[in-house]
Amino acid sequence: MTKKKPISELTEAEARAELETLAAALTKANQAYHGADAPELSDADYDALKQRNLAIESAFPALKRADSPSDQVGAPVTSGFGKITHVVPMLSLGNAFDDEEVSQFTARIRAFLSLAPDAPLAFTAEPKIDGLSLSLRYENGKLVQAATRGDGATGENVTANARTIDDIPTELTGAPDVLEVRGEVYMSHADFAALNAAQEAAGGKLFANPRNAAAGSLRQLDASITKARPLRFFAYAWGDLSAPLAETQSGAIARLGALGFQTNPLTKLCHSSRDLIAHYRDIEAQRATLGYDIDGVVYKVDALDLQARLGFRATTPRWAIAHKFPAELAWTWLEGIDIQVGRTGALSPVARLQPVTVGGVVVSNATLHNEDYITGRDSKGGEIRGGKDIRIGDWVQVYRAGDVIPKIADVDLTKRPKDAVPYVFPATCPECGSEAVREEGDAVRRCIGGLICPAQAIEKLKHFVSRKAFDIEGLGAKQIEMFYDDADLPIKQPVDIFTLAARDGGNLNRLKNRKGWGAQSAANLFAAIEERRSIGFGRLLFSLGIRHVGEVASNLLARHYGDWAAFTQAMDDAAGFEGAAWQDLLDIDGIGEVMARSLVSAFAAPRERASIDALTEHLTVEAAAQPKTEGSPVAGKTVVFTGTLEKMTRAEAKARAEALGAKVSGSVSGKTDILIAGPGAGSKAKKAADLGVKTIDEDAWLALIEGL
Structure with missing residues (x-):
């Protein structure tokens, strides 16, 4: 998220403007999360915005808005459901994000109640279920209505849907005449995985996480859909009552369990902030093994008479708080290590x-x-993670930020299995059995199998037909996988694409009879392949997927060498990484030695070169477009830029020179015609002087090409 100005430095106008922005952002986030079951912000980002809003309001109390997010709970109900007004509002909880805030919470309660530091004070601590809040109203032991939280005052009537959930009893024995039970609808990890698998098989919507799946399933207008979904329910609170359930929070939870509700077995009675934090750590350690999602631990004052004395703020109770887990961290078991090629x-x-x-x-x-x-x-x-290695069976901390691929952040050695052994990285490719080597200075081990390695071959073929490469209509990644394993019409290397029609016999009989293909789709594919028999030099080079050689470099090389024949001859001449051809390649501005070696090595490798030559026999490779250089004083000349250019960027200068037919090199040599030297020119200027290369400044360069 964008770094914000410290609140102490905000002007009143800036504070007012930011509160307006925050109100809009938080309202939108509430609608997405509570109303549409499609959150647009992570919990961490949402909490950060809400904390920022509250902090600005505290610093500028006169600026607090009438629609302040601090006073809002949830979101208004959608039009698809009837409305139910909660007799007792369904409020949210305040949050704590570290141990210090938990200590402050218990200290505030003692101060409010005028309790001495050593006076007994009990709390319950229970997992905070990451699901959808639900209120169940029973009258004379029968379930009469069920409602979502909504905006805290009014929720959605989901009574018919709630009746389909196995964990929710429809009749109670021994309950008060009026009992409003509150809890969380959730979905287990196993049921979530099974639901998404079924959705994918049916071509339906995939859910991002169990919370979204549970919320979307409960809020179905057709209750039969809810019935088919594996929803669960934990009871942890109550609203309207005709008679008390017990004298304590823990006693009331036990009473709900006796009435037939599922209550969380990890709920524990604690007697200090130290106890609360210890139980938080214990639950955090079990988080990955619970089988359902939690996002923190909720602490509540146990004595209900003290809860009544403490009362409520505008939207949160004083007697409870949610100690949230870090949103981007979690602990879990490492079950195995796979090697992908x-x-x-x-x-x-x-x-x-x-x-x-x-x-x-x-x-x-x-x-x-x-x-x-x-x-x-x-x-x-150097050491990372304090030098701790990673072994199969380890208890590991997983880190994820935004859309970044998850990583292992830490290892808990106290939970390492006694039989865990150091992981031995393979020295052979798991796909083809070829040797996997690690070159000096390279952090990665690589299979040398090339096109005989199925993993490399398939991935190279997928790259070959990708949008910026050959881009053949009807021949994408899925089709490549199909053809690669086809016993009758295989595509094992790029040339096989351009012999496909001939191998089919030209009458479509073999392809059109395959599953998913017909005469028309086969004809369309062959026509699309024919259209790509003519391709530009740069695009062809990029399509080969040579390591380090991307799209920009491919086009740069195409402009430098002009046509394919000249390029391949230059690669042959540079095979020993020495001589004029090798130096000419290195002199191209934008081509470094690592890329150059990779390029030359690819064309020198017998099997890879044979595959490339076989491919180009079936293609017309279009020469790179050359600039119109009529009247250009630098056409065909090699120029080098050094030092600081003050009137244009280096990229602009290079592009302008190339457009006028000049070759831009990154180093000075005997082939250099002109050196353009700006302030700060160093070794290149000295070398140019030693070689007698013409040297001019930026103004002289601009004068030379003026009007062109």
Whole structure:
């Protein structure tokens, strides 16, 4: 999120403007989360906005808005459901985010009640279920209505849906005449995974996490859909009552359990902030193994008479608080380590985790980067994670920020199984059995199998047909996977694409009879392939998927060499990484030695070169478009820019020179025609002087090309 100005530095006008922005953002977030079951902000981002809003209001109390988010709970009900007014409002809880805030919470309560520091004061601590709040009203032992939280005052009537949930009894024995039970509708991890699998098989909507799935399932206008969904319910509170359930929070929860409701077995009685924090740590450690999502621990004063004395603020009770877990961190078990082989042959280790929700997303995999990372070292041998290695069976902390791929942040060695052994990174490719080597200075181990390696071949073929490469209509990643494994019409390397029609016999008989294909789709594919038999030099080079050679570099090389024949001859001449051709390649501005070596090596590798040559026999490779250089004083000349340019950027100068037919090099040599030197020119200017290369300043360069 964007860094905000410290509140102490805000002017009144700035504070007013930010409160307006925050009100709009939080209202929108509430509607998305509570009204549409489609949250647009992570819990952490939402909490940060709400805390910022509250802090500004505290600093500028006169600016508090009439529609302040601090005074809002949930969101208004949607039009699809009837409305139910809560006899006792369903309020939200205040939040604590660290141990100090928990200590402040207990201290505030003691101060409010005028209790001495050593006076007994009990609290309950229970997991905060990440689901959808629901209120159930029973009259004379029968369930008469069920309502969502809504905006705290009015909720949605979901009575018919609630009756379909197995954990919700429709009749009670021994209950008060009026009993409003409150709790959380949720979905277990296993049921969530099964639901998403069924949704995917049916082509339906996939849910981001169990909370969204539970909320979306409960808020169905058709109760039969809710009945088909595996919803659960934990009871943890109450609203309207005709008679008290007990004298304490813990006693009331026990009474609800006796009446037939599911209550959380991790609820515990605590007697100090130290006890509360210890139980928080214990629940946090069990988080991944519970089988359902929690996002914190809720603390409540146990004695109900003290709760009554403490009372409420505008939207939260004084006697309770939610101690939230860090939104982007969670602990879980490492069940295995898989090795994935990428398009460039890189062996990438992936952690297989016991699923856990991190930052609103269910995480079952995490990157382990490379073999050094697993051993607890960086690429230079320095310690990471305090030098702790990662082993299968470990209790690990998973980190996720925004849309970044989850990572392993830490390992709890106290929970390491006694039989856990150090992970041995494979020295052979798990896909093809070829040797996997790690070059000096490279953090990654790579398979040398090339196109004989299925993982590399398939990924290279997918890249070959991607949008910025050959972009063949009807031949995408899924089709490549199908053809690669096809026993009759296989595509194992790029040239096979352009022999597909000939191998089919030209009459479509073989392809059109396959599942998912017909005469028309087969004809369309062959026509699309024919359209791509003519392709530009730069696009062809990019499509080959040579390591380090991306789209920009491919087009740069195409402009430099002009046509494919000249380029391949230059690669052959540079095969020993020496000589004029090698130096010419290195002199291209934007081509470094690492890229150059990768490029030359690819064309020097016998099997890879044979595959490239076989492909180009079936293609017409269009020469790179050359600039119109009529009248250009620098056409065909090699120029070098050095120092600081004051009237244009280096990129602008390079583009302008190339448009006028000049070759821009990154280094000075005997082939350099002009050196354009700005302030701060160093070794290049000296070398140019030693070689007798013409040197001019930026003004002289602009004068030279003026009017062109």
